[in-house]
Amino acid sequence: MAEAQASRPPVVVVGGGIAGASAAETLRREGFDGRIVVVGDERALPYERPPLSKEFLLGAIPEAKVFLRAAEEYGAQDIELRTGTRATRLDVAQRRVELAGGESIAYDRLLLATGSEPVRLHVPGADLPGIRYLRTLDDARALAAEIASARASGGRVVVVGAGFIGAEVAADCRMLGLDVTLIEALPVPMLRALGAEMGGVFAELHRAHGVDLRLGEGVAAFRGAGRVEEVVTTSGARLGCAFAVVGVGVRPATEWLRDAGLTLENGVVVDCFCATTAPGVFAAGDVARWPYMMADATEPEMVRLEHWDNALRQAEVAARNMLGQQTPFAPTPYFWSDQYDWKAQYVGYARTWERVVVRGRPEDGAFIAFYLTGGRICAALAVNHVRELVPLKKLIGAALDPARLADAGEDLRGLSRQR
Template sequence: METAAPFVIVGGGLAGAKAAETLRAEGFDGRIVLVGAEPEVPYERPPLSKGYLLGTATRESARVHEPAWFDEQHVELRTGVRATGLDAGAHRLQLESGEVLDYARLLLAVGSSARRLPVPGADLGGVRYLRTFADADGLRADLEGGGRRVVIVGAGWIGLEVAAAARHHGNEVTVLEPQPTPLHAALGQEMGAVFAELHRAHGVDLFTDTTVRELRGSGGRATAVVTDRHAGLAADLVVIGVGATPNVGLAAGAGLEVDNGVVTDHSLRTSAPDVFAAGDVASSWSALLGRHLRVEHWANALHGGPAAARSMLGQDVVHDRVPYFFTDQYELGMEYSGLAAPGATVVCRGKPGSGPFLAFWTEDGRVTAGMSVDIWDQTDHIQALIRSRTRVQAARLADPGTPLELLVGPGSAP
């Protein structure tokens, strides 16, 4: 008797593991094969730049499931195996081992890769990126013990979280950023300045409006960073955090539609029959925003994997969540929802830099994004406010005596 082709998941991260979990939870009893390029049981990435790098979280705490779970749920886990080719017409996946997997339906959850710094000397020893557990292991070993001169290129989320961890371990830290403030693209000038002040208060030398020109070294290792403002900043270690690029090679090679990620509809279906995409690699249609959107944050993988699994099962799925991310840096904890456009008006409830506060980005009186700093249990209210598209007076947004839930109009279910 011929065995039915399996559901295959390519990608051993959070999205892929949650998709496998959801397939079983929804009653699917066929074969599931999960292929991961890393030699690791699927894990979540946020701890790599937070607790694990700080030394306050264990390796095991980042796992999505214990190793035994995959056997218990009859999920065939193939770690350390890279998918090298996809024939969407024939429903076949080629692995680097030479094995060919026929599939009934396939999920691309292959994530993204750290963007490389395109300057001379970037291939020297002592230059690190942070994307995988192997990266985190090497970087943690470098930072522990302190006393090193660490230069970080890029003041985005990864760069700033690495800076906080490096200072925690007692290192001298310099951060270089070409934009006017840290997190400028995500938060804008005013809120980016909050994070600039935070890091400077913790002893970080932060240089904004600064472009790296070259890395120089001795004995094959980086020893200095040259910028348009510095002849050479001394460095024992250089960490690059200049963004990520979606891993679209497999999809592009198979002729799937690719545009800043693998293009999907609202149900996470790609342009090829029976092929789906979720997580960092997916550029999915958002009715909320009226365009395709690719989100690289934890929550998108957490919810996108299950949504894709249900779509693979033929369920009527609309994956259209409000983008969400969080960060922990020093004593500051922050949650952000939505997507603010450049030039949006910022309204604050509380004084930034002087304790807990909320910030709202508004366009035409409507909240498009919101951020809570050291204030918890407000995310659901902020997301409901974004979804409702209710026009709100700035004075009411700023008033701490007005509960956010009272500002929400109809049609705001999360």
């Protein structure tokens, strides 16, 4: 077995984020003894992105804490990390990945884990210095420096986009004492994920913390002499700022795969085993679009999630399947977001729903919202109920009396056992 493997090309992982790193480690944990090469275009070792918009930006943790492992630990697992190396093309017929600089690398099996990248604004002035995005550690360092200098001069920040990244950055900046204007084109923050009712609850949270929240507003232009000094909104407001942060969503990093012959539809389309249509080629994490089957549903729905937990777990399943197992990826989706003293956790998945049942009162800063469709719980949002995560996960797909869900006297663990 070891000899046969030695003559075969390596398993190649493209993308050195949480999905790429966990897949490589899972291959080793599962006993794979051939070569593993991880190709990632960032110079840094694999790191966690979630702290970048939370503890790191708040200065609550040192930079060293964001890394998944020290370089030696990859060496000890015999995982070859090729950082600072961009994959530029995939040839599935030849089983080769072309790299920037002209080199190409053969693979026996391949995992696509290139994640997602921020959508950039293309309005006048969009390339002025002082307009920041937040995806990478380099972005976070630059943003932290902007915040530090604006704090020193008492400046204002304009955050464009009240999705999760924009909302978290706005909260950080307020907590650090900056004046914050948060503008969002949709009627409430985080509308697509949370819906109008819960998005409205978060709008109130930001307003209560002194954010100047402007909803239904887009950006018409950035202006400034050599550096951004004001944001002009679509309604004509002129918002002065020391710097601006843009968080208007991400898109899957599939540009380099455009002529590979894979099915690309808002991500790399895979089956429930994380496999693409090309032999030996799998995908996981933010870049993958896969069939999600809600508990008790009859038809799967194709989804692409931009969640840390999804990237980690899907990569583990993909790695096992790359070794010949046939494990379906059937998770209960989960993500979290920290804003001020609110720890929001969301389980399940809902694009549409018929009603939201709320347990507890948002104004008390701790509540659970259940999203129901066809009488079943398709998702739940819990704020400051971190201990309820396990029973909440078990409730996804359950058909329970809404009155009991709303009743804070009903123990969730008891309800989850009854489902």
